Amino acid sequence: MSAPVHEEDRAGGPPAPPRGFRAALARLAGAQKSAKGAPAYSRFVNRxxxxxxxxxxxTAGLTPNQVTGIxxxxTFAGVALIALAAPAPWVGIAVCLALVVGYAFDSADGQLARLRGGGSPAGEYLDHMVDSLKISAxxxxxxxxxxxxxxxxxxAYLLIPLGFTVVAAVMFFGMILKDLLARAHRARTGTAVPPAAAPSTLRSLLVVPTDYGLLCASFLLLGWPKVFLPVYALIFAGNLLFLLAASVKWFREVGALGRPEGGA
Known part of the structure; x- marks a missing residue:
């Protein structure tokens, strides 16, 4: 799931647009968002x-919204295969590839928006609506x-994907709402955006169970239901535990927004 895009590269005025694939790739290499909190696959592979x-x-002249559509x-081709095709090794490979490519394009739309000078509210809305649909679907x-x-x-095994739907939706909404409230607070008070902390490789590895990329890769096992089911259940358990811990942390962070500086 891609993060909101707001900032533009303003150093010395608008930069000259890159010409060609290599120039665009070089520009993007120096215009990446913070990797803080990103799990390993999303950080080291998907980005x-x-x-x-x-x-x-x-280079092809596509817009960020078109990339979101791709x-x-x-993604939804992979989702449809899961629901409609009987589990088989080829189905698992096809689902995994569809989800992995869809996730890579999900990262690309935000990067393309930054490359073009910044995102738009409509683009951010579309991106998040697609993300919210895919995690439930x-x-x-x-x-x-x-x-x-x-x-x-x-x-009772049917409760696992049902529970995963709830956990994934709540986690996504919690992250988006926390970010929205923090941005609204900064706009109201004139508070500067805090500098991004250095990303931790250890933390990226510890939160791998919450990585959407890991979930995509797990569908390689779909052709072997007796293996896929426990792996899927373990990923669900990891997401549930993370959500329980993160919800407390997010609540404290949001609570601190309305507290006077230096207050208890």
């Missing part, structure tokens, strides 16, 4: 894939696949 796709999209096409498709194709010992 780099998105950089190449953003440069290629720029991302949605790949993906787990809904897994629920359908479990019900139609999996030989489940207990119907």
């Amino acid at each position: 780099r894939l998105g950089r190449f796709l953003a440069a290629a999209s720029y 991302s949605a096409c790949f 993906l787990h809904g498709a897994v629920l359908i696949s479990f019900y139609r194709f999996f030989d489940l010992d207990h119907a």
Whole structure:
């Protein structure tokens, strides 16, 4: 899921537009958003894939909204396969590739917006609407696949994708709302954006269970239901534990926004 894009490169006035793929790629290499808090796949793999796709999209004359549309096409093709096709090794490979490419284009749309001078409210709205749809539709498709194709010992296993839908939606909304409230507070008080902390590789590895890229990769196992189900359940458990801990932290951070400086 891509983060909001607001800032423009203003150093010395608007930079000259890059010419060609290599120039665009070089510009993007120095215009990356902070990697703070990003899990390992998203940080080290997906963002780099998105950089190449953003440069290629720029060279092809695509807009960020068009790239968001391409991302949605790949992602929802994968989601449809999960729900409609019986689990098989080829299905797992096809789903994984569709989701991985869709996720890379999801990173590319924000990078392309920065390359073109900054994003727009409409583009941010479209990006987040697609993200919110995909995180619910993906787990809904897994629920359908479990019900139609999996030989489940207990119907209670159906609660796993149902619970994952709730956790993913709440986590996404919580992150977006926290960012929105912080931006509104800074705009109201004139507070400067705090400098981004140095990203931690250890933290990126520790939060891997919450990485959407890991979830995409897990569908390689879809052809082996008895392996896929416990792996999917473990990823769900990791996301649930993270959400419980993060919700407390986010609540404290949002609570501090309305507190006078130096207050308890």
